[in-house]
Amino acid sequence: MPSLAKYLSDVPGMDEKTSEWLQLLVGDWGLLSDLLRADLVLWVQTPDGALAVAHCRPSTGPTVYYEDPVGDMAGAEDSSCVRTVLEGGAPPEQATAILREGEEALRQLAPVRHDGRTIGALAIETPVRSTEPSRNEVRQHELGERLLRMMGEGAYPIAGAPIPPRRGAPRVGDGIVELDAQGVMIWGSPNALSAFHRFGIAGDMTGSTLAELTTELLQTRAPVDESLPLVLMGRAAWRSDMQARGGTLSLRAIPLTEGGARSGAIILVRDVSELRRRERELITKEATIREVHHRVKNNLQTVAALLRLQSRRMKSDEARDALAEAQRRVATIALVHESMLQGSEEAVFFDEVIERCLRLAVDAASASVHAAGTEGADPHQVEVRTERAGKVGPVRPEEATPLALVVTELATNAVEHGLSETGGTLMIRAERTGSHLVIHIEDDGAGMRSTQPTGLGTNIAQTLVQGELGGALTWENRPEGGTQATIDVYLDPVSVDPASA
Structure with missing residues (x-):
């Protein structure tokens, strides 16, 4: 069903100020509907007749509409009365008996005025009661009638008033x-x-x-x-x-x-005592979770630093390389916790993590390469450019850690085995459609000598993709030269507060 704004935009001669006033009315007319215990239908004039553009049911009483009337043209029994009001005429003083979906109801009409002219007609429709209203209902109805009179004077809705729904808003x-x-x-x-x-x-x-x-x-x-x-x-x-x-x-x-x-x-x-108490608990919980991520990140960075110091004391090149790889993997996990400090505890914005993974991959091979735009410490170092295309978007924390490890391992392999001698470009391309995510890690280096690479990093990446993420990891030589590794996974859905995005 089209929105109110779409209906109003299709009405010839409907200017922006009039449209905004009608939308302001509809944004706050739940108050009027609840006071009058009535369904409200907003009618506007079109070349073909009166058109129902919005409808509201009361939360304090029964409805007369089981099917939404929005989009309907005024019928024969409604057309003349509604048209009279839309043309600036006075509405009937007494409520009119009508039938709504086979049931008896009463209809009252009221003009919607703004800047001294009638811009709409409001139909107030209530089911016929078999009992007398209570004193409470009578007083509320009187207050609703006062708001209708204000609407006819162009004083309601009130510009600048807060429009429900808003968390904890009273009704x-x-x-x-x-x-x-x-x-x-x-x-x-x-x-x-x-x-x-x-x-x-x-x-x-x-x-x-x-x-x-x-x-x-x-x-x-x-x-x-x-x-x-x-x-x-x-x-x-x-x-x-x-x-x-x-x-x-x-x-x-x-x-x-x-x-x-x-x-x-x-x-x-x-x-709203209980509601506010729960909100405070959520704030406390969020602060606690962030503090945990902060401490975990700091501890992981300490472990990575210790591994780096220990690797420098190793005399064996094999032991030094093994400790360096372990240090890089610990640092990658720390990256995820650092990202969760800056975003929502429900999601990690993974594109920021990828940028850090690319830097880690180049740093891991700093003995033979240096990043584009920087000066190498050794004149024999080759230059590696890093590029990224596409967006991954938000990822659940339990999936972000293995995914970051896999991307780092594959990017590091591409630098060390594909670009360490010739230099070139390391590209990460992401394609996401809903929960389906495909990440390509590409280099334009020497390419693979066998159909599938082997080694500890490759085994770790394969295990994480298949076991933790339930996806597939494949490698292939690129026709134009170099290697492409592809991660193909389906992620769990994640909801993100737009304010934190």
Whole structure:
């Protein structure tokens, strides 16, 4: 189904400001739907008639739509009334009886106005009730009607107000309080009163200023959000958290206006104590995990340094080379832990690791080669250029370690056995489609003398690819010269917070 923005962009004459206002309304109309306990359908005018571009179901009552009406043109019974409102006419004063999917319902129409003109029509549709509404439902419906009048004046939605969903955002069912223009509490729902009582406010709250009731509790606490007083008085359309007595309330204020003058406010209340406690636990857990990775990285780097020192004391070339290879492998594992310090504990951004692996591969053969752009210590050293193409993306930590070891082993083999005498280019190409990953490690050196290389590094790489990653590792000579090693694996899916990417 196309998005609201797509529907609006297809309407001839729909300018950007009008489209943004309608999207702002739809972003916050869950509040209106819950107060009125009604389905909301947004209609806009098109050359072919009235088109339903958005629909919202209430979370506080039953729906009249089992099939989403978005994308439908107004039918015969709806067309004339909706068109009248869209053309700037007055909606019917009384709710109209209609049928929705074989069930009786009541429909009310309200204009959506912005900058002095009607830009849409809002249909408010509720099922016919068999019982009388409770006092709580009546008060909420009255508040919903006030928001409808504000919408008809172009004062709702409120520009700059926070748009749910946002973690811990209060809704009508969580608790609602009505204030007058001076911030005095007129009425509160049972859930709201219970939340304030758990917070430490005892007794009847009606007739008291909400800001004064909470001041005494907040005096002994840590610094208070500067927007909290404005929210408690209902003067700013904003959200704030209030903490005291080990609990946390999330508050959202919606100022009410009549003719442009503030006449009161709605305060939505939710007890988010448990939610905030879990968030703090997650923050502590993340900090602990990062500290573990930091310590592991430091320990591995210490082991690598000890191996390097020990290799320098070896008189046997074979022993020195074996210790150098061990030092390089330990350093590669340390690279993964260092990458996890900088990203999410759920994923390692492997492209950064590949860059370090390339440098390790060239450094491992520093006796005979030097990296492009640097001066070699020995005039007999040959130059090796490193290049990378494509992206690997995020990889789960348990797969990143063996994958980094394999890439380092193959890159090192390519430098030592393919480029150490002639120099040339070491290229790593990555191709990823979903969970399928293919990495090519290529060099333009001497090529393989046999169908498959042998040695400890090759055996380690083969074992890790097949055993740890469940993939395949192959080698072949390139037609233009040199060798290509190919890693072909399927990785586990990983979700990444866009903010950490």
